[in-house]
Structures are given as C-alpha cells and as structure tokens.
Amino acid sequence: MADELTGQRVITQIGIIVRDVEAKARAWSEIFGLPMPTISTTDSYKITHSEYRGAATHARARLAFFRFENITIELIEPVDGPSTWADQLEAHGDSLHHIAFSLGGVDAMMAKLPALEGAGLKLVQRGDWAPDGRYLYLDGVDRLGAILEMLP
Amino acid sequence: MADELTGQRVITQIGIIVRDVEAKARAWSEIFGLPMPTISTTDSYKITHSEYRGAATHARARLAFFRFENITIELIEPVDGPSTWADQLEAHGDSLHHIAFSLGGVDAMMAKLPALEGAGLKLVQRGDWAPDGRYLYLDGVDRLGAILEMLP
Numbered sequence: 001m002a003d004e005l006t007g008q009r010v011i012t013q014i015g016i017i018v019r020d021v022e023a024k025a026r027a028w029s030e031i032f033g034l035p036m037p038t039i040s041t042t043d044s045y046k047i048t049h050s051e052y053r054g055a056a057t058h059a060r061a062r063l064a065f066f067r068f069e070n071i072t073i074e075l076i077e078p079v080d081g082p083s084t085w086a087d088q089l090e091a092h093g094d095s096l097h098h099i100a101f102s103l104g105g106v107d108a109m110m111a112k113l114p115a116l117e118g119a120g121l122k123l124v125q126r127g128d129w130a131p132d133g134r135y136l137y138l139d140g141v142d143r144l145g146a147i148l149e150m151l152p
Numbered sequence: 153m154a155d156e157l158t159g160q161r162v163i164t165q166i167g168i169i170v171r172d173v174e175a176k177a178r179a180w181s182e183i184f185g186l187p188m189p190t191i192s193t194t195d196s197y198k199i200t201h202s203e204y205r206g207a208a209t210h211a212r213a214r215l216a217f218f219r220f221e222n223i224t225i226e227l228i229e230p231v232d233g234p235s236t237w238a239d240q241l242e243a244h245g246d247s248l249h250h251i252a253f254s255l256g257g258v259d260a261m262m263a264k265l266p267a268l269e270g271a272g273l274k275l276v277q278r279g280d281w282a283p284d285g286r287y288l289y290l291d292g293v294d295r296l297g298a299i300l301e302m303l304p
Contacts, residue, residue, distance in 0.1 A: 008184065009184070009186075009220050009221045010220060010221045010222050011166070011220050011222065011223050011225075014163070014166065014251060016296075016297040016298055017297070018297045024295070024296060024297050027272075027295040027296050028296055030271070031271050031273070031295070031296065032160065032161070034161075068161050068162060068163050069161045069162045070162050070163060070222040070223060071163050071222060071223060073163075075297065091244075092243075092244050092247070093293070094293055094294070094297040094298075095244070095247070095248070095293070095297065095298075096247070096248035096249070096250075096251070096297070096298050097248070098248075099166060099248070119182070119183050120179075121183070141245070141246055141247070142246070143176070143179040143183070144168075144176060144179050144180055144183065145168040145169065145170045145176050145227065145246040145247065145248070146168055146246075146247075146248050
C-alpha cells in the first residue's frame with residue numbers, strides 16, 4: 001500500500017463543519033488577525049454531479065478559506081443535503097471534518113482511487129467544480145480516525 | 153484581539169482521538185508509508201498536574217506521532233478519565249480532536265491565556281510533561297468550530 005500514496009506527505013487543508021459560516025469566519029478573522037474571506041457557494045448539481053453514498057445529491061455548501069503559512073482552513077456550512085457535511089453537523093455539531101491531500105491532478109487522483117478503496121478508505125462523497133476540479137471524500141474513520149479529502 | 157495571536161500562522165499538529173492507538177498507528181504507517189512510531193503514555197499525575205474542567209484528573213493517554221512534511225499527526229487513545237479525550241471518544245467515537253499552535257515557550261503561552269480566554273476560548277484541560285512542557289486545550293468549538301491546543 002505504501003507506494004500508492006508515496007509522496008503525499010503534505011496535508012494541504014483542514015475542513016471544519018459549521019452551522020453559520022459567517023459567524024465562524026468572523027471569529028477566525030478576529031482571533032488570528034486574518035482578512036475576512038469572501039464566502040462562496042458550491043456549484044449547482046449541473047456542474048458538481050455530486051454523489052453521496054453512491055446516489056446523486058443536490059447538496060451544496062457555503063465555504064470560507066483561511067490561508068495559514070503551512071495549511072489552509074476550510075469552513076463548510078452545509079446547504080440542503082444529503083451530504084457528509086449535513087450528516088456530520090446533525091450528528092456532531094460544529095466539528096473538525098477532514099484532512100486533505102493534493103494528488104497532482106484529477107487523472108492522477110482517479111487512478112489512485114481503487115488502491116485507496118482497497119486499503120479500506122471507501123469513497124463516501126464526490127463532486128466537481130468548474131472548470132475542471134474534483135474532490136473525493138474517503139471515509140477513513142474506521143482505519144485512520146478521520147475522513148480524508150483527495151484533491152487534484 | 154488580532155495582536156494577541158499575531159505570528160501564530162503555523163498549525164503545528166492535528167490531534168485525533170482513537171479507541172485503539174496501535175491499530176490506527178499501523179494503518180497510518182501502512183497507508184502513508186511512514187515508519188511505525190513508538191507509542192508512549194503520558195506521565196502520571198505527579199508530573200502532569202492535569203486539570204479537566206477546573207478539577208484535578210488522573211486521566212492519561214497513549215500517544216503516537218506521525219511527522220508529515222508540514223504538520224504532525226497525533227493519535228490519542230484515552231486511558232481512564234475524566235478528560236476531553238475520553239469525553240470525545242464517548243460522544244463522537246474515533247474523530248478529529250484539535251489543531252495545535254506553538255506559542256514560543258511556556259511563559260509566553262501562559263501570558264497569552266487571559267487574552268485567549270477573553271476571546272471566548274475557554275481553557276478546558278491542561279497538563280504538564282517532564283521536564284518543562286505544558287499544553288493547554290482551549291474550547292474553541294462555539295467560536296471557531298474546533299478545540300485549539302496551545303503548545304510551548
């Protein structure tokens with residue numbers, strides 16, 4: 001298994017599920033002295049083709065990003081559902097959600113997916129963004145204690 | 153508030169609560185091709201002087217660390233209690249627990265604590281380690297969506 005992820009030794013992002021992205025973003029901005037970011041909304045299904053637990057979903061999220069020197073913090077407010085975002089907010093409230101890795105492009109990422117799933121990291125949610133982005137959430141809770149996000 | 157934490161733009165560690173630190177450490181080692189770390193146990197109360205929610209506690213934890221290029225992953229298996237570790241394991245199962253910042257020494261850290269608490273980040277647990285280490289967990293869930301750990 002080691003070879004499948006060799007070189008992925010940089011964790012690029014920490015994702016946090018929040019009920020109110022504006023309020024949380026204001027607090028991150030204030031406490032860390034960082035500029036208040038623009039809050040964006042994920043694309044519609046026509047672009048995202050989102051799937052959660054193998055079924056199409058129109059779930060969306062409102063997002064805010066804070067760039068720390070070595071890593072990015074992503075705040076995620078679920079909008080509608082179903083999604084891992086909405087399920088986690090309901091089950092656990094405001095909480096840390098995932099750690100992300102960048103795999104060097106969508107093709108490289110998709111090529112690694114079978115080996116990742118073979119290692120017990122089951123694909124739980126996926127989505128695209130314009131023009132050619134894609135994310136995969138792998139449910140690593142049983143094996144690693146955390147959801148992993150794979151990014152291009 | 154911004155001045156109080158200025159310069160703390162590096163997140164040094166991500167903490168994960170796990171029920172079985174050996175099993176989770178083996179999986180991290182296998183999936184990321186990292187050496188299996190030594191698993192340590194936090195010191196006894198005589199050294200840690202641990203407090204949880206303002207009361208002395210004999211809680212301990214078994215720990216494993218993985219050094220990524222830009223950040224460290226800490227696996228934490230609660231041993232006895234009460235502690236934020238044991239409470240989170242009971243309430244949420246295996247799950248991401250905290251993000252950590254290094255504040256440049258114990259004295260600098262303690263000097264910043266009043267301002268951090270003034271910003272709504274209440275001290276929830278603390279402990280020492282030999283010869284002169286100390287950690288503080290600040291409950292930032294309401295304001296930021298995550299527990300923060302302050303390290304020297």
